[in-house]
Amino acid sequence: MDAEPIPTRDAGLDRLAAFLPRAGAAYAAGRNTDPGPERKGAVSQLSPWLRHRLLTEAEVARAAFAAHGEAAAKFIEEVGWRTYWKGWLEQRPGVYDLYRAGLRRAENRLATEEGLRRAFHDACAGRTGIDCFDSWAREIVARNYLHNHARMWFASIWIFTLRLPWELGADFFLRHLLDGDIASNTLSWRWVAGLHTPGKHYLARAENIARFTGGRFDPRGLLDEAAEPLTEAVRPRPALPPQFDPPPSGEVVLLLHEEDCAAETLDLAGCTVRAVAAVAMPEARARGGVAPAVAGFAHGALVDAMGRAAARFGVRPVLLEVDDLAGWAAAHRLKVVTAHPPIGPVAQALAAADVGAVRVARAWDRALWPHAGRGFFGFRPRIGDAVAAASGG
Numbered sequence: 126m127d128a129e130p131i132p133t134r135d136a137g138l139d140r141l142a143a144f145l146p147r148a149g150a151a152y153a154a155g156r157n158t159d160p161g162p163e164r165k166g167a168v169s170q171l172s173p174w175l176r177h178r179l180l181t182e183a184e185v186a187r188a189a190f191a192a193h194g195e196a197a198a199k200f201i202e203e204v205g206w207r208t209y210w211k212g213w214l215e216q217r218p219g220v221y222d223l224y225r226a227g228l229r230r231a232e233n234r235l236a237t238e239e240g241l242r243r244a245f246h247d248a249c250a251g252r253t254g255i256d257c258f259d260s261w262a263r264e265i266v267a268r269n270y271l272h273n274h275a276r277m278w279f280a281s282i283w284i285f286t287l288r289l290p291w292e293l294g295a296d297f298f299l300r301h302l303l304d305g306d307i308a309s310n311t312l313s314w315r316w317v318a319g320l321h322t323p324g325k326h327y328l329a330r331a332e333n334i335a336r337f338t339g340g341r342f343d344p345r346g347l348l349d350e351a352a353e354p355l356t357e358a359v360r361p362r363p364a365l366p367p368q369f370d371p372p373p374s375g376e377v378v379l380l381l382h383e384e385d386c387a388a389e390t391l392d393l394a395g396c397t398v399r400a401v402a403a404v405a406m407p408e409a410r411a412r413g414g415v416a417p418a419v420a421g422f423a424h425g426a427l428v429d430a431m432g433r434a435a436a437r438f439g440v441r442p443v444l445l446e447v448d449d450l451a452g453w454a455a456a457h458r459l460k461v462v463t464a465h466p467p468i469g470p471v472a473q474a475l476a477a478a479d480v481g482a483v484r485v486a487r488a489w490d491r492a493l494w495p496h497a498g499r500g501f502f503g504f505r506p507r508i509g510d511a512v513a514a515a516s517g518g
Protein backbone atom coordinates (compact mmCIF):
# COMPACT_ATOMS: atom_id res chain seq x y z
CA MET A 126 0.00 0.00 0.00
CA ASP A 127 1.18 3.53 -0.74
CA ALA A 128 0.39 5.49 2.42
CA GLU A 129 -1.46 4.03 5.41
CA PRO A 130 -5.08 3.85 4.15
CA ILE A 131 -7.49 5.98 6.15
CA PRO A 132 -10.99 4.46 6.35
CA THR A 133 -13.00 7.51 5.36
CA ARG A 134 -14.84 8.46 2.22
CA ASP A 135 -12.83 11.69 2.01
CA ALA A 136 -9.55 9.76 2.03
CA GLY A 137 -10.93 7.47 -0.70
CA LEU A 138 -11.94 10.48 -2.81
CA ASP A 139 -8.43 11.92 -2.36
CA ARG A 140 -6.86 8.67 -3.51
CA LEU A 141 -9.24 8.52 -6.48
CA ALA A 142 -8.37 12.10 -7.46
CA ALA A 143 -4.64 11.33 -7.22
CA PHE A 144 -5.03 8.18 -9.34
CA LEU A 145 -7.40 9.50 -12.03
CA PRO A 146 -4.71 11.01 -14.30
CA ARG A 147 -3.24 7.46 -14.57
CA ALA A 148 -6.55 5.60 -15.09
CA GLY A 149 -6.27 5.57 -18.90
CA ALA A 150 -3.47 4.22 -21.12
CA ALA A 151 -0.91 4.23 -18.27
CA TYR A 152 -3.05 1.78 -16.28
CA ALA A 153 -3.65 -0.51 -19.25
CA ALA A 154 0.06 -0.64 -20.06
CA GLY A 155 1.40 -1.04 -16.53
CA ARG A 156 -1.23 -2.89 -14.49
CA ASN A 157 0.37 -6.33 -14.82
CA THR A 158 3.72 -5.24 -13.45
CA ASP A 159 4.33 -5.52 -9.72
CA PRO A 160 7.32 -3.29 -8.96
CA GLY A 161 7.25 -4.29 -5.27
CA PRO A 162 5.89 -2.57 -2.19
CA GLU A 163 8.55 0.15 -2.11
CA ARG A 164 7.91 1.47 -5.65
CA LYS A 165 4.87 3.14 -7.18
CA GLY A 166 3.05 0.85 -9.58
CA ALA A 167 0.35 1.52 -12.16
CA VAL A 168 -2.62 0.21 -10.16
CA SER A 169 -4.97 2.36 -8.08
CA GLN A 170 -4.87 0.65 -4.65
CA LEU A 171 -8.47 1.81 -4.25
CA SER A 172 -9.64 -1.66 -3.18
CA PRO A 173 -10.11 -1.06 0.59
CA TRP A 174 -12.49 1.84 -0.15
CA LEU A 175 -14.33 -0.02 -2.92
CA ARG A 176 -14.62 -3.14 -0.80
CA HIS A 177 -16.47 -1.26 1.96
CA ARG A 178 -18.29 0.93 -0.51
CA LEU A 179 -16.83 4.08 0.94
CA LEU A 180 -16.54 4.62 -2.81
CA THR A 181 -18.97 2.89 -5.15
CA GLU A 182 -18.01 1.07 -8.33
CA ALA A 183 -20.37 3.35 -10.25
CA GLU A 184 -18.71 6.60 -9.19
CA VAL A 185 -15.16 5.27 -9.68
CA ALA A 186 -15.94 3.87 -13.14
CA ARG A 187 -17.77 7.04 -14.20
CA ALA A 188 -14.95 9.28 -12.95
CA ALA A 189 -12.43 7.23 -14.97
CA PHE A 190 -14.63 7.43 -18.06
CA ALA A 191 -15.12 11.18 -17.64
CA ALA A 192 -11.34 11.65 -17.40
CA HIS A 193 -10.23 9.36 -20.25
CA GLY A 194 -13.19 8.15 -22.31
CA GLU A 195 -12.52 4.83 -24.06
CA ALA A 196 -8.90 4.85 -22.88
CA ALA A 197 -10.22 4.02 -19.38
CA ALA A 198 -11.86 0.80 -20.67
CA LYS A 199 -9.29 -1.53 -19.08
CA PHE A 200 -9.56 0.10 -15.66
CA ILE A 201 -13.37 0.12 -15.81
CA GLU A 202 -13.32 -3.55 -16.84
CA GLU A 203 -11.27 -4.40 -13.74
CA VAL A 204 -13.74 -2.54 -11.53
CA GLY A 205 -16.40 -4.59 -13.34
CA TRP A 206 -14.70 -7.83 -12.22
CA ARG A 207 -15.65 -6.96 -8.66
CA THR A 208 -19.30 -6.53 -9.66
CA TYR A 209 -19.17 -9.70 -11.77
CA TRP A 210 -17.89 -11.86 -8.89
CA LYS A 211 -20.54 -10.41 -6.57
CA GLY A 212 -23.34 -11.04 -9.07
CA TRP A 213 -22.05 -14.55 -9.84
CA LEU A 214 -22.02 -15.56 -6.16
CA GLU A 215 -25.40 -13.95 -5.56
CA GLN A 216 -26.79 -16.42 -8.08
CA ARG A 217 -24.98 -19.40 -6.55
CA PRO A 218 -24.98 -18.79 -2.78
CA GLY A 219 -24.21 -22.48 -2.22
CA VAL A 220 -20.65 -21.89 -3.44
CA TYR A 221 -19.95 -19.89 -0.27
CA ASP A 222 -21.27 -22.81 1.80
CA LEU A 223 -19.07 -25.21 -0.21
CA TYR A 224 -16.07 -22.99 0.58
CA ARG A 225 -16.87 -22.90 4.30
CA ALA A 226 -17.34 -26.68 4.37
CA GLY A 227 -14.01 -27.15 2.55
CA LEU A 228 -12.36 -24.82 5.06
CA ARG A 229 -13.68 -26.89 7.96
CA ARG A 230 -12.35 -30.08 6.35
CA ALA A 231 -8.95 -28.45 5.82
CA GLU A 232 -8.90 -27.31 9.47
CA ASN A 233 -9.58 -30.87 10.57
CA ARG A 234 -6.67 -32.04 8.46
CA LEU A 235 -4.44 -29.39 10.06
CA ALA A 236 -5.35 -30.78 13.46
CA THR A 237 -4.36 -34.33 12.57
CA GLU A 238 -1.65 -34.12 9.86
CA GLU A 239 1.60 -32.80 11.24
CA GLY A 240 3.34 -32.47 7.86
CA LEU A 241 0.48 -30.43 6.47
CA ARG A 242 0.40 -28.25 9.57
CA ARG A 243 4.11 -27.51 9.26
CA ALA A 244 3.86 -26.73 5.54
CA PHE A 245 0.88 -24.45 6.16
CA HIS A 246 2.64 -22.50 8.92
CA ASP A 247 5.79 -22.18 6.79
CA ALA A 248 3.71 -20.81 3.90
CA CYS A 249 1.94 -18.24 6.11
CA ALA A 250 5.22 -17.17 7.73
CA GLY A 251 7.09 -16.92 4.41
CA ARG A 252 9.50 -19.82 5.12
CA THR A 253 9.08 -22.06 2.09
CA GLY A 254 12.41 -21.28 0.44
CA ILE A 255 10.63 -19.94 -2.66
CA ASP A 256 11.87 -16.38 -2.50
CA CYS A 257 9.00 -14.65 -4.33
CA PHE A 258 6.31 -16.55 -2.42
CA ASP A 259 7.98 -15.90 0.94
CA SER A 260 8.28 -12.22 0.15
CA TRP A 261 4.58 -11.97 -0.81
CA ALA A 262 3.50 -13.87 2.34
CA ARG A 263 5.37 -11.34 4.47
CA GLU A 264 4.03 -8.44 2.40
CA ILE A 265 0.39 -9.48 2.95
CA VAL A 266 0.91 -9.71 6.70
CA ALA A 267 2.90 -6.47 6.99
CA ARG A 268 0.99 -4.30 4.51
CA ASN A 269 -2.46 -5.93 4.25
CA TYR A 270 -2.33 -5.58 0.47
CA LEU A 271 -0.88 -7.45 -2.51
CA HIS A 272 -0.77 -6.58 -6.21
CA ASN A 273 -3.29 -8.54 -8.34
CA HIS A 274 -0.63 -10.38 -10.35
CA ALA A 275 1.19 -11.37 -7.14
CA ARG A 276 -2.13 -12.66 -5.73
CA MET A 277 -2.48 -14.87 -8.81
CA TRP A 278 1.08 -16.21 -8.55
CA PHE A 279 0.79 -16.66 -4.79
CA ALA A 280 -2.49 -18.60 -5.01
CA SER A 281 -1.13 -20.75 -7.83
CA ILE A 282 2.08 -21.65 -5.97
CA TRP A 283 0.04 -22.33 -2.80
CA ILE A 284 -2.20 -24.78 -4.66
CA PHE A 285 0.02 -26.40 -7.30
CA THR A 286 3.57 -26.25 -5.93
CA LEU A 287 3.04 -26.36 -2.16
CA ARG A 288 -0.04 -28.57 -2.57
CA LEU A 289 -1.91 -26.87 0.27
CA PRO A 290 -5.74 -26.82 0.42
CA TRP A 291 -6.93 -23.73 -1.48
CA GLU A 292 -9.48 -22.89 1.20
CA LEU A 293 -6.70 -22.29 3.74
CA GLY A 294 -5.05 -19.85 1.33
CA ALA A 295 -8.32 -18.02 0.73
CA ASP A 296 -8.79 -17.77 4.50
CA PHE A 297 -5.22 -16.46 4.93
CA PHE A 298 -6.05 -13.70 2.42
CA LEU A 299 -9.32 -12.80 4.19
CA ARG A 300 -7.49 -12.57 7.50
CA HIS A 301 -4.90 -10.09 6.24
CA LEU A 302 -6.21 -8.13 3.26
CA LEU A 303 -7.89 -4.79 3.95
CA ASP A 304 -9.96 -5.46 0.84
CA GLY A 305 -10.78 -9.06 1.91
CA ASP A 306 -14.07 -9.73 0.14
CA ILE A 307 -16.02 -13.00 0.12
CA ALA A 308 -16.99 -12.98 -3.57
CA SER A 309 -13.78 -11.64 -5.15
CA ASN A 310 -11.57 -13.76 -2.92
CA THR A 311 -13.42 -17.09 -2.94
CA LEU A 312 -14.11 -16.99 -6.65
CA SER A 313 -10.59 -15.82 -7.60
CA TRP A 314 -9.08 -18.72 -5.63
CA ARG A 315 -11.51 -21.10 -7.34
CA TRP A 316 -10.58 -19.57 -10.69
CA VAL A 317 -6.84 -20.10 -10.07
CA ALA A 318 -7.52 -23.69 -8.93
CA GLY A 319 -9.47 -24.54 -12.10
CA LEU A 320 -12.82 -24.90 -10.33
CA HIS A 321 -14.54 -21.80 -11.70
CA THR A 322 -14.14 -22.92 -15.29
CA PRO A 323 -13.58 -26.66 -14.87
CA GLY A 324 -10.34 -27.76 -16.47
CA LYS A 325 -8.93 -24.23 -16.81
CA HIS A 326 -6.47 -23.29 -14.10
CA TYR A 327 -3.87 -20.56 -13.66
CA LEU A 328 -0.31 -21.88 -13.48
CA ALA A 329 2.34 -19.47 -12.22
CA ARG A 330 5.43 -19.62 -14.46
CA ALA A 331 8.91 -18.55 -13.40
CA GLU A 332 9.51 -16.67 -16.65
CA ASN A 333 6.29 -14.67 -16.22
CA ILE A 334 7.14 -13.83 -12.60
CA ALA A 335 10.65 -12.65 -13.56
CA ARG A 336 9.24 -10.50 -16.37
CA PHE A 337 6.42 -8.82 -14.44
CA THR A 338 8.43 -8.22 -11.26
CA GLY A 339 11.12 -6.42 -13.26
CA GLY A 340 13.60 -9.22 -12.44
CA ARG A 341 13.17 -8.89 -8.66
CA PHE A 342 12.41 -12.62 -8.54
CA ASP A 343 13.35 -15.59 -10.70
CA PRO A 344 12.02 -18.85 -9.25
CA ARG A 345 13.27 -21.00 -12.15
CA GLY A 346 13.17 -24.71 -11.29
CA LEU A 347 11.17 -24.16 -8.08
CA LEU A 348 7.60 -24.21 -9.38
CA ASP A 349 5.38 -27.03 -10.57
CA GLU A 350 4.53 -25.69 -14.01
CA ALA A 351 2.80 -28.84 -15.20
CA ALA A 352 0.24 -29.49 -12.46
CA GLU A 353 -3.28 -30.55 -13.38
CA PRO A 354 -6.30 -28.40 -12.39
CA LEU A 355 -8.18 -29.31 -9.21
CA THR A 356 -11.55 -31.01 -9.48
CA GLU A 357 -14.46 -31.15 -7.02
CA ALA A 358 -16.94 -33.87 -6.22
CA VAL A 359 -19.92 -31.51 -5.80
CA ARG A 360 -20.41 -28.98 -8.62
CA PRO A 361 -22.21 -25.70 -7.86
CA ARG A 362 -25.93 -25.72 -8.60
CA PRO A 363 -27.14 -23.84 -11.69
CA ALA A 364 -27.59 -20.10 -11.29
CA LEU A 365 -30.76 -18.65 -9.77
CA PRO A 366 -31.52 -15.02 -10.68
CA PRO A 367 -30.54 -12.59 -7.92
CA GLN A 368 -33.42 -11.69 -5.61
CA PHE A 369 -34.01 -7.96 -5.13
CA ASP A 370 -36.54 -6.65 -2.61
CA PRO A 371 -39.12 -4.07 -3.78
CA PRO A 372 -38.26 -0.48 -2.73
CA PRO A 373 -39.39 0.33 0.83
CA SER A 374 -41.54 3.32 1.74
CA GLY A 375 -42.91 5.06 4.83
CA GLU A 376 -41.26 5.45 8.21
CA VAL A 377 -38.26 3.17 8.57
CA VAL A 378 -35.16 2.52 10.66
CA LEU A 379 -31.89 2.19 8.77
CA LEU A 380 -29.24 -0.41 9.51
CA LEU A 381 -25.68 0.26 8.35
CA HIS A 382 -23.11 -2.49 7.81
CA GLU A 383 -19.57 -2.76 6.49
CA GLU A 384 -20.62 -4.00 3.03
CA ASP A 385 -21.93 -0.55 2.11
CA CYS A 386 -20.60 2.48 3.95
CA ALA A 387 -22.39 5.09 1.81
CA ALA A 388 -26.01 4.64 2.94
CA GLU A 389 -26.68 8.35 2.44
CA THR A 390 -26.67 7.70 -1.33
CA LEU A 391 -29.00 4.65 -1.23
CA ASP A 392 -32.29 5.17 -3.01
CA LEU A 393 -34.61 5.73 -0.04
CA ALA A 394 -37.04 8.01 -1.85
CA GLY A 395 -40.41 7.57 -0.19
CA CYS A 396 -38.85 6.67 3.18
CA THR A 397 -38.53 8.75 6.33
CA VAL A 398 -35.60 7.48 8.37
CA ARG A 399 -36.42 7.65 12.09
CA ALA A 400 -33.36 5.90 13.55
CA VAL A 401 -29.99 4.58 12.37
CA ALA A 402 -27.88 1.76 13.80
CA ALA A 403 -24.67 0.11 12.61
CA VAL A 404 -23.19 -3.38 13.01
CA ALA A 405 -19.63 -4.38 12.18
CA MET A 406 -18.46 -7.99 11.98
CA PRO A 407 -15.18 -8.15 10.04
CA GLU A 408 -13.93 -10.93 12.32
CA ALA A 409 -16.52 -13.25 10.72
CA ARG A 410 -14.71 -13.09 7.37
CA ALA A 411 -12.00 -15.56 8.40
CA ARG A 412 -11.61 -18.48 10.78
CA GLY A 413 -10.08 -17.18 13.99
CA GLY A 414 -10.88 -13.56 13.09
CA VAL A 415 -8.97 -10.97 11.10
CA ALA A 416 -5.76 -9.00 11.60
CA PRO A 417 -6.08 -5.83 13.73
CA ALA A 418 -5.54 -3.56 10.71
CA VAL A 419 -8.41 -5.27 8.85
CA ALA A 420 -10.80 -4.96 11.79
CA GLY A 421 -9.63 -1.36 12.30
CA PHE A 422 -10.36 -0.39 8.70
CA ALA A 423 -13.84 -1.95 8.74
CA HIS A 424 -14.78 -0.35 12.06
CA GLY A 425 -13.36 3.01 10.95
CA ALA A 426 -15.31 2.82 7.69
CA LEU A 427 -18.51 2.22 9.61
CA VAL A 428 -17.88 5.11 12.01
CA ASP A 429 -17.33 7.35 8.98
CA ALA A 430 -20.58 6.03 7.45
CA MET A 431 -22.43 6.78 10.71
CA GLY A 432 -21.26 10.39 10.56
CA ARG A 433 -22.52 10.87 7.02
CA ALA A 434 -25.81 9.11 7.81
CA ALA A 435 -26.30 11.40 10.82
CA ALA A 436 -25.84 14.46 8.62
CA ARG A 437 -28.14 13.12 5.89
CA PHE A 438 -31.01 11.79 8.02
CA GLY A 439 -30.76 14.07 11.05
CA VAL A 440 -30.62 11.29 13.64
CA ARG A 441 -27.80 10.11 15.89
CA PRO A 442 -26.70 6.56 14.89
CA VAL A 443 -25.92 3.89 17.49
CA LEU A 444 -23.35 1.11 17.19
CA LEU A 445 -24.81 -2.34 17.96
CA GLU A 446 -23.59 -5.89 18.45
CA VAL A 447 -25.32 -8.22 16.05
CA ASP A 448 -27.02 -9.96 19.00
CA ASP A 449 -28.74 -6.68 19.93
CA LEU A 450 -30.24 -6.21 16.49
CA ALA A 451 -33.55 -7.94 17.11
CA GLY A 452 -34.09 -5.94 20.32
CA TRP A 453 -33.29 -2.65 18.56
CA ALA A 454 -35.69 -3.44 15.71
CA ALA A 455 -38.44 -4.50 18.12
CA ALA A 456 -38.01 -1.33 20.22
CA HIS A 457 -38.62 0.88 17.17
CA ARG A 458 -41.55 -1.10 15.73
CA LEU A 459 -40.74 0.18 12.27
CA LYS A 460 -39.61 -1.52 9.09
CA VAL A 461 -35.83 -2.10 9.02
CA VAL A 462 -34.11 -1.13 5.78
CA THR A 463 -30.49 -1.86 4.90
CA ALA A 464 -28.16 -1.82 1.89
CA HIS A 465 -28.48 -5.20 0.14
CA PRO A 466 -25.75 -7.29 1.81
CA PRO A 467 -23.99 -9.54 -0.72
CA ILE A 468 -23.54 -13.26 0.01
CA GLY A 469 -21.29 -13.68 3.03
CA PRO A 470 -21.26 -13.44 6.81
CA VAL A 471 -23.09 -10.09 7.01
CA ALA A 472 -25.99 -11.39 4.91
CA GLN A 473 -26.07 -14.57 6.99
CA ALA A 474 -26.04 -12.67 10.29
CA LEU A 475 -28.86 -10.36 9.17
CA ALA A 476 -30.90 -13.34 8.03
CA ALA A 477 -30.28 -15.10 11.36
CA ALA A 478 -31.28 -11.98 13.32
CA ASP A 479 -34.68 -12.38 11.63
CA VAL A 480 -35.64 -8.70 11.67
CA GLY A 481 -37.29 -8.85 8.24
CA ALA A 482 -34.92 -6.21 6.86
CA VAL A 483 -35.82 -4.82 3.43
CA ARG A 484 -32.63 -4.92 1.37
CA VAL A 485 -32.12 -1.86 -0.81
CA ALA A 486 -30.03 -2.69 -3.88
CA ARG A 487 -28.10 -0.05 -5.77
CA ALA A 488 -29.01 0.68 -9.40
CA TRP A 489 -25.53 -0.54 -10.46
CA ASP A 490 -26.09 -3.96 -8.88
CA ARG A 491 -29.66 -4.24 -10.14
CA ALA A 492 -28.48 -3.52 -13.67
CA LEU A 493 -25.39 -5.75 -13.65
CA TRP A 494 -25.80 -8.71 -11.29
CA PRO A 495 -28.46 -10.44 -13.43
CA HIS A 496 -25.90 -10.67 -16.28
CA ALA A 497 -23.21 -12.29 -14.11
CA GLY A 498 -24.64 -15.81 -14.15
CA ARG A 499 -22.29 -17.08 -16.85
CA GLY A 500 -18.85 -16.07 -18.14
CA PHE A 501 -17.22 -12.65 -17.76
CA PHE A 502 -17.00 -12.05 -21.49
CA GLY A 503 -20.77 -12.01 -21.89
CA PHE A 504 -21.00 -9.72 -18.87
CA ARG A 505 -18.33 -7.23 -20.00
CA PRO A 506 -20.39 -5.25 -22.57
CA ARG A 507 -23.01 -4.54 -19.89
CA ILE A 508 -20.49 -2.61 -17.80
CA GLY A 509 -20.32 0.14 -20.43
CA ASP A 510 -24.12 0.40 -20.41
CA ALA A 511 -24.13 0.84 -16.61
CA VAL A 512 -21.39 3.48 -16.79
CA ALA A 513 -23.36 5.34 -19.48
CA ALA A 514 -26.61 5.25 -17.46
CA ALA A 515 -27.40 8.82 -16.46
CA SER A 516 -27.22 8.23 -12.74
CA GLY A 517 -27.65 5.67 -10.02
CA GLY A 518 -24.86 4.06 -8.18
Ligand SMILES: Cc1cc2nc3c(=O)[nH]c(=O)nc-3n(C[C@H](O)[C@H](O)[C@H](O)COP(=O)(O)OP(=O)(O)OC[C@H]3O[C@@H](n4cnc5c(N)ncnc54)[C@H](O)[C@@H]3O)c2cc1C
Nearest residue numbers: 168169170171172203204206207273276304305306310313
Ligand atom coordinates in the same frame (compact mmCIF):
# COMPACT_ATOMS: atom_id res chain seq x y z
C1 LIG B 1 -6.42 -15.07 -5.46
C2 LIG B 1 -7.01 -13.68 -5.52
C3 LIG B 1 -7.71 -13.19 -4.42
C4 LIG B 1 -8.28 -11.91 -4.48
N1 LIG B 1 -8.97 -11.45 -3.37
C5 LIG B 1 -9.57 -10.23 -3.43
C6 LIG B 1 -10.31 -9.73 -2.32
O1 LIG B 1 -10.44 -10.38 -1.28
N2 LIG B 1 -10.86 -8.49 -2.43
C7 LIG B 1 -10.75 -7.74 -3.55
O2 LIG B 1 -11.26 -6.60 -3.59
N3 LIG B 1 -10.08 -8.20 -4.63
C8 LIG B 1 -9.49 -9.42 -4.60
N4 LIG B 1 -8.79 -9.87 -5.69
C9 LIG B 1 -8.83 -9.08 -6.93
C10 LIG B 1 -7.68 -8.08 -7.13
O3 LIG B 1 -6.44 -8.71 -6.90
C11 LIG B 1 -7.77 -6.84 -6.23
O4 LIG B 1 -9.06 -6.27 -6.31
C12 LIG B 1 -6.77 -5.78 -6.67
O5 LIG B 1 -5.47 -6.31 -6.64
C13 LIG B 1 -6.87 -4.55 -5.77
O6 LIG B 1 -5.83 -3.65 -6.06
P1 LIG B 1 -6.12 -2.26 -6.76
O7 LIG B 1 -7.18 -1.53 -6.02
O8 LIG B 1 -4.82 -1.57 -6.93
O9 LIG B 1 -6.68 -2.72 -8.17
P2 LIG B 1 -6.84 -1.93 -9.56
O10 LIG B 1 -6.13 -2.73 -10.59
O11 LIG B 1 -6.48 -0.52 -9.45
O12 LIG B 1 -8.40 -2.08 -9.86
C14 LIG B 1 -9.38 -1.15 -9.40
C15 LIG B 1 -10.45 -1.88 -8.63
O13 LIG B 1 -11.11 -2.85 -9.44
C16 LIG B 1 -11.43 -4.01 -8.66
N5 LIG B 1 -10.68 -5.14 -9.20
C17 LIG B 1 -9.55 -5.09 -9.95
N6 LIG B 1 -9.19 -6.34 -10.33
C18 LIG B 1 -10.09 -7.18 -9.80
C19 LIG B 1 -10.29 -8.58 -9.86
N7 LIG B 1 -9.47 -9.39 -10.55
N8 LIG B 1 -11.34 -9.12 -9.19
C20 LIG B 1 -12.20 -8.32 -8.50
N9 LIG B 1 -12.08 -6.98 -8.43
C21 LIG B 1 -11.04 -6.42 -9.08
C22 LIG B 1 -11.00 -3.71 -7.24
O14 LIG B 1 -12.10 -3.21 -6.51
C23 LIG B 1 -9.93 -2.66 -7.43
O15 LIG B 1 -9.76 -1.82 -6.32
C24 LIG B 1 -8.18 -11.14 -5.66
C25 LIG B 1 -7.47 -11.65 -6.76
C26 LIG B 1 -6.89 -12.90 -6.68
C27 LIG B 1 -6.13 -13.43 -7.88
